[in-house]
Amino acid sequence: MKAFMISAIITSTVMGASLINDAKTAGLKPIPANPKSVEKLTSNPNNKTTSAKVELGKMLYFDPRLSKSGLISCNSCHNLALGGTDGMSAAIGHKWTSNPHGLSSPTVYNAVFYSQQFWDGRSPHLEDQAQGPIQAGPEMAAPKEFVTGVVNSIPEYVAMFQKAYGKNVTVSFEKVADTIAVFERTLVTPSRYDDFLNGNLKALNKAEQKGLKTFIDKGCATCHNDIALGGTMQAFGVVAPYKYMNVGDFKGDKNGMVRVPTLRNITQTAPYFHNGQIATLPEAIKEMGRIQLGVDLSEEEIGSIHTFLKSLEGRKPQVVYPMLPASTVTTPKVDVVNN
Amino acid sequence: MKAFMISAIITSTVMGASLINDAKTAGLKPIPANPKSVEKLTSNPNNKTTSAKVELGKMLYFDPRLSKSGLISCNSCHNLALGGTDGMSAAIGHKWTSNPHGLSSPTVYNAVFYSQQFWDGRSPHLEDQAQGPIQAGPEMAAPKEFVTGVVNSIPEYVAMFQKAYGKNVTVSFEKVADTIAVFERTLVTPSRYDDFLNGNLKALNKAEQKGLKTFIDKGCATCHNDIALGGTMQAFGVVAPYKYMNVGDFKGDKNGMVRVPTLRNITQTAPYFHNGQIATLPEAIKEMGRIQLGVDLSEEEIGSIHTFLKSLEGRKPQVVYPMLPASTVTTPKVDVVNN
Numbered sequence: 001m002k003a004f005m006i007s008a009i010i011t012s013t014v015m016g017a018s019l020i021n022d023a024k025t026a027g028l029k030p031i032p033a034n035p036k037s038v039e040k041l042t043s044n045p046n047n048k049t050t051s052a053k054v055e056l057g058k059m060l061y062f063d064p065r066l067s068k069s070g071l072i073s074c075n076s077c078h079n080l081a082l083g084g085t086d087g088m089s090a091a092i093g094h095k096w097t098s099n100p101h102g103l104s105s106p107t108v109y110n111a112v113f114y115s116q117q118f119w120d121g122r123s124p125h126l127e128d129q130a131q132g133p134i135q136a137g138p139e140m141a142a143p144k145e146f147v148t149g150v151v152n153s154i155p156e157y158v159a160m161f162q163k164a165y166g167k168n169v170t171v172s173f174e175k176v177a178d179t180i181a182v183f184e185r186t187l188v189t190p191s192r193y194d195d196f197l198n199g200n201l202k203a204l205n206k207a208e209q210k211g212l213k214t215f216i217d218k219g220c221a222t223c224h225n226d227i228a229l230g231g232t233m234q235a236f237g238v239v240a241p242y243k244y245m246n247v248g249d250f251k252g253d254k255n256g257m258v259r260v261p262t263l264r265n266i267t268q269t270a271p272y273f274h275n276g277q278i279a280t281l282p283e284a285i286k287e288m289g290r291i292q293l294g295v296d297l298s299e300e301e302i303g304s305i306h307t308f309l310k311s312l313e314g315r316k317p318q319v320v321y322p323m324l325p326a327s328t329v330t331t332p333k334v335d336v337v338n339n
Numbered sequence: 340m341k342a343f344m345i346s347a348i349i350t351s352t353v354m355g356a357s358l359i360n361d362a363k364t365a366g367l368k369p370i371p372a373n374p375k376s377v378e379k380l381t382s383n384p385n386n387k388t389t390s391a392k393v394e395l396g397k398m399l400y401f402d403p404r405l406s407k408s409g410l411i412s413c414n415s416c417h418n419l420a421l422g423g424t425d426g427m428s429a430a431i432g433h434k435w436t437s438n439p440h441g442l443s444s445p446t447v448y449n450a451v452f453y454s455q456q457f458w459d460g461r462s463p464h465l466e467d468q469a470q471g472p473i474q475a476g477p478e479m480a481a482p483k484e485f486v487t488g489v490v491n492s493i494p495e496y497v498a499m500f501q502k503a504y505g506k507n508v509t510v511s512f513e514k515v516a517d518t519i520a521v522f523e524r525t526l527v528t529p530s531r532y533d534d535f536l537n538g539n540l541k542a543l544n545k546a547e548q549k550g551l552k553t554f555i556d557k558g559c560a561t562c563h564n565d566i567a568l569g570g571t572m573q574a575f576g577v578v579a580p581y582k583y584m585n586v587g588d589f590k591g592d593k594n595g596m597v598r599v600p601t602l603r604n605i606t607q608t609a610p611y612f613h614n615g616q617i618a619t620l621p622e623a624i625k626e627m628g629r630i631q632l633g634v635d636l637s638e639e640e641i642g643s644i645h646t647f648l649k650s651l652e653g654r655k656p657q658v659v660y661p662m663l664p665a666s667t668v669t670t671p672k673v674d675v676v677n678n
Contacts, residue, residue, distance in 0.1 A: 316662050329618060
């Protein structure tokens, strides 16, 4: 009995160690333990992370006054309480407008690890990305000068920008977006999967390790790789067309490539795919096998991959809800119903 | 010189102590230091405060899935980051509907100290109040059975209700509202004004003390009294009609009485009055003098009262932003655009 147990432990350990090598070979990488490495890996190099920027960026992220209505913040669609998204198949924005392309809101958690931002990958980093939804008519609908008008009308905000960037800072729209991006860099969620890749063989149980093995062996990591298990542009519908491709008019970038979503916290970000037409992970896994890999995954394989995906639920950073400085008489007002 | 200073200190101290008596005589009261006293003073006595209820109530307060669209939470209109309100003259709710009576969202901070809830005072306490906006068509628009359907479809929520109320709890709509109300009880904001009433004579400076004296002497505390400096039903437009009474159709309760808003954190809750038509505190103070007291307050008196009101900015409780449990396949879905 004792000999059997020791043998089982050795087998398990060897399988674990070899699986880590398989994962590395497949291009899978853990979240860097050092936040400075996150900055180095991913950021606009001119925009260093500092605690003053993170704190200010958090306030701006949660401030609905950056939208033309005064009602919608970054957090409305990328809700940190709901896995960094909104649970909608297509995002709803200014004046209750549904996303015109039928696109869902990607999670903000771990988005810093993406090589491209937006479903069509048109943006290189978070600093650039953050400028989009604030201005987009169906999202926050705020012109640049409206946003700078709001921020500059609130002395506490101006003082925080000065603290973050120096006394002579001009609070431009780009600075607002840059600062939000620095906060977003902190939204990374290390999980048991990372602990496993970092050598803690007990961090994933056998069923989860088997799921990771299936995930690699079936080819999922061809697209879902690197730190985010996603984040690059890839061909979509390689073998067969996605069965809900007709919902919305999104067809990828000019080459038909689509930005691969992260699998981290995927249990918390339903519904799935760019147009949010798939409600459950087993169905999403099956559809991916069919249209990307050309395989009809068995129920057992789907279940095994699903088991692995659950282990990607990460440890969220604690976010203290910010207290925002009050508007002043010079803060731009809008007629929220008619404008 | 020395004698003069001592004399000044004595005068100041005597003025402070005598002012505390004046305040007490006028019916002004500090926030109780002991949270249990808050419960005793204010609550539905069947709904005791426990940490399990507070934590669950916070999650429900921030959860947009309690609305029919999945987009609007209690915090959308009673935003804890923005003084417990939304900065709108009239609230905007489900499908971007403006409040049909032109009413603004009252702050949730210190609302536990109100004798009546809602602008027309139709509700006796927070437990009852919380049921209103969740169901109201122009607000969160969720039928009772929708709300209980959502909560009961999420096992983590059911487990938290069991922890809070016992294994055999039925998660009813009323229990959801009761639990939100327990969280709201914790949203009290003691200020320097409370420290002063509790005997710390240095907590308010001379200008603020003078402002408090003016506030009492002019009769403001006739309606703005007790812990909340507001919260009871009072006649509105006693001497002259409110100059924006024609905006919206709100005319008070059946006797024309209006629930007096709290003055705590009033610097953070513009625009003012039930229909949010007054942008600044000096204008609000002037209008109150004219329509309630029949006095034309001088610029100096207005400035002095304004100085006192600023001292009512309270110390907010720290709120860690909750991480909400994921929806499941049985969580009710809605067509957010068409329904």
